[in-house]
Amino acid sequence: MNENEISKHIVECAIEVHRTLGGPGLLEDVYEEALAWELTRRELRVERQVSTPIVYKGRTLATPLKLDMLVEGLVVVENKAITAYNPVFEAQALTYLRLRNLKLALVINFGERYVRDGIHRVVNGL
DSSP states (O other), rough: HHHHHHHHHHHHHHHHHHHTSSSSOOOOOHHHHHHHHHHHTTTTEEEEEEEOOOEEEEESSSOEEEEEEEETTTEEEEEOOSSSTTTTHHHHHHHHHHHHHHEEEEEETTSSGGGGGGGGEEEOOO
16 A cells, blocks of 8 residues: 555544544544544554654754654654644654655644644655
8 A cells, every 4th residue: 555545544534533523622632542543443554652763963862753643654644633723733744754764744633623624745755
């Protein structure tokens, strides 16, 4: 399965989670857990809170970044549950992609009235 096929499943599952939980208003961790459960039901491999080291001039820094989710080892998912979306989230996702040498991330804001309006695709050379 490639990145685009995986992202299709992620989007479908995010919509299902948002609909089932009644839309916005919950904490990010709640949406993340439900999304992980939906994805594993589809037999996709999901890792949560994935530690990603930062290397600076050949030295690994003591404080790693934490990806919200990594699906099938290929697609980064950053979950948000906020009313005011900030484009810096996409810049952060691009940084995660570069650090892990991956191509696709989805920033999903469950704080939107319609979650489909809160899904932002971030690519790194795809």
